[in-house]
Amino acid sequence: MGMKLIWAVIAVVTTVLAWSVVMVTLGQTAAIATLVPSLGLLVQQIVQAATAGTRTGGRAPTAPGDDTRDSAGEPR
Template sequence: MNSRQVMTVAVLAAVLAWSTVMTVLGQLAAVAALLPSLGLLIQQIVSAFTGGGPGARAGRTPTGSEEL
């Protein structure tokens, strides 16, 4: 694993641990408010590990414009 992947896994582990602690302490409303952002976080991490999302193609920049 490269350093970027290690950092990504560390951030994911920290966020999930924090969510677990909040749930254990009875802060279900706080966890429910964070569920959409946790879902996006997991989606971004999966995308980073798999090399892009469903529309990713070689030769495309992150803004979607073609490279010359």
């Protein structure tokens, strides 16, 4: 993810969370109760996407035909 995209997502999440706080302050607890599950999922997905490239083992395994090692694990 590019830095611009990350900052845009953070801005959207912050705006939605701020709006939720305003609604609760105004007494609209039903509004926040309906938003909490989707906001939790949104934050989880953002964190997962942001950390996907930094985890070890994040690369997909190569196809069997692309392996340059023989059955003993030695290079061909």
